[in-house]
Amino acid sequence: xxxxxxxxxxxxxxxxxxxxxxxxxxxxxxxxxxxxxxxxxxxxxxxxxxxxxxxxxxxxxxxxxxxxxxxxxxxxxxxxxxxxxxxxxxxxxxxxxxxxxxxxxxxxxxxxxxxxxxxxxxxxxxxxxxxxxxxxxxxxxxxxxxxxxxxxxxxxxxxxxxxxxxxxxxxxxxxxxxxxxxxxxxxxxxxxxxxxxxxxxxxxxxxxxxxxxxxxxxxxxxxxxxxxxxxxxxxxxxxxxxxxxxxxxxxxxxxxxxxxxxxxxxxxxxxxxxxxxxxxxxxxxxxxxxxxxxxxxxxxxxxxxxxxxxxxxxxxxxxxxxxxxxxxxxxxxxxxxxxxxxxxxxxxxxxxxxxxxxxxxxxxxxxxxxxxxxxxxxxxxxxxxxxxxxxxxxxxxxx
Amino acid sequence: xxxxxxxxxxxxxxxxxxxxxxxxxxxxxxxxxxxxxxxxxxxxxxxxxxxxxxxxxxxxxxxxxxxxxxxxxxxxxxxxx
Numbered sequence: 001x002x003x004x005x006x007x008x009x010x011x012x013x014x015x016x017x018x019x020x021x022x023x024x025x026x027x028x029x030x031x032x033x034x035x036x037x038x039x040x041x042x043x044x045x046x047x048x049x050x051x052x053x054x055x056x057x058x059x060x061x062x063x064x065x066x067x068x069x070x071x072x073x074x075x076x077x078x079x080x081x082x083x084x085x086x087x088x089x090x091x092x093x094x095x096x097x098x099x100x101x102x103x104x105x106x107x108x109x110x111x112x113x114x115x116x117x118x119x120x121x122x123x124x125x126x127x128x129x130x131x132x133x134x135x136x137x138x139x140x141x142x143x144x145x146x147x148x149x150x151x152x153x154x155x156x157x158x159x160x161x162x163x164x165x166x167x168x169x170x171x172x173x174x175x176x177x178x179x180x181x182x183x184x185x186x187x188x189x190x191x192x193x194x195x196x197x198x199x200x201x202x203x204x205x206x207x208x209x210x211x212x213x214x215x216x217x218x219x220x221x222x223x224x225x226x227x228x229x230x231x232x233x234x235x236x237x238x239x240x241x242x243x244x245x246x247x248x249x250x251x252x253x254x255x256x257x258x259x260x261x262x263x264x265x266x267x268x269x270x271x272x273x274x275x276x277x278x279x280x281x282x283x284x285x286x287x288x289x290x291x292x293x294x295x296x297x298x299x300x301x302x303x304x305x306x307x308x309x310x311x312x313x314x315x316x317x318x319x320x321x322x323x324x325x326x327x328x329x330x331x332x333x334x335x336x337x338x339x340x341x342x343x344x345x346x347x348x349x350x351x352x353x354x355x356x357x358x359x360x361x362x363x364x365x366x367x368x369x370x371x372x373x374x375x376x377x378x379x380x381x382x383x384x385x386x387x388x389x390x391x392x393x394x395x396x397x398x399x
Numbered sequence: 400x401x402x403x404x405x406x407x408x409x410x411x412x413x414x415x416x417x418x419x420x421x422x423x424x425x426x427x428x429x430x431x432x433x434x435x436x437x438x439x440x441x442x443x444x445x446x447x448x449x450x451x452x453x454x455x456x457x458x459x460x461x462x463x464x465x466x467x468x469x470x471x472x473x474x475x476x477x478x479x480x
Binding site for chain 1: 449
């Protein structure tokens, strides 16, 4: 018998080598208690959370929690069914209404996760003979959506407008084309030049899908994302998003003004062949989405936090993923995995949780300490965070 | 139109800047095994080849191309179309 797991031996060995140096396993942290969107108890110690994507801090919002409790009481714990069979409750429809209001768009479709939204929409839209053109640094869910479909896949250099244009011009004029972009790229927290890219897509007869997972609720006047901020939301054919970041629960969605968008409900396999989200999740999501429409002050505070942390980390001498804060993600670039893991552990000992990100999830084989800020972090907490980075950085020789 | 020899010569020239180990190139030289390229290097190299010959090598095609000779064949075929 061939052991099918032996293909993972190099990874097992790398993990064992890393753990032998005495660092804790960065990928098996347990939060014993969660006190607020910004504080949890980890290893018995109070820990500031700086790696949760909980950008708008909606997880503990009173209205959101009340809506969830009420739905749990009235509709039970789960739907036990597909959206196209017994899994659409009035709450699922209401959540789609909330999304249509939020984005001011005609159609909204709720998936069980953001991952499934990309998987389903990309694999369904682009069929045999069509082309998907994507940024090389796209999220795994976008690549998996490509792998699941039958289209030809063309990658272009990250955020390179000219590289995108060249490739579009070389493709057959009569072929179907879907360009997949992200508003904010989650590893380095950098923003895409959507204004130029969307224009080029339209000039070359391509449809455009933008994943706004990391910008919804925060970027743009109404929190609709980078498309809104750069004034191209009306030219984008599909926006994909998630409830597991700013919205503060779980789920994914696609919104569109395309007149035929509703047919996707019947032909999109990751939408059809899975159970729909529980009623309590739908109620928390709708409540949160409607509150996010009127959260201008929180958006302003999150920008202040992001800019303050970015400036502070630069002043301490850390190397960051972007020259200025472009989003609520601040990525600290570490020289290698071992140093990154040491720094991660030193920060945790100080009482700070960040994400350790490593290849192959990261671009250019980088090891990153990825920080994501929350609108509920106080200015004092950001000061504390900077103090922890200074102490940990000096302890492990990172600065 | 370029013949296969000319394509091979041009491809070898484009490999140059990415051939950090100074591997001697033949049609059988593989990108992953012999040149030990990571995905980022592959992308930069593919972009250089695409720009040189004004073609698109889709990721579906790239998955089938392992050696320098296979790449030259693929480029020749793409230029015919």
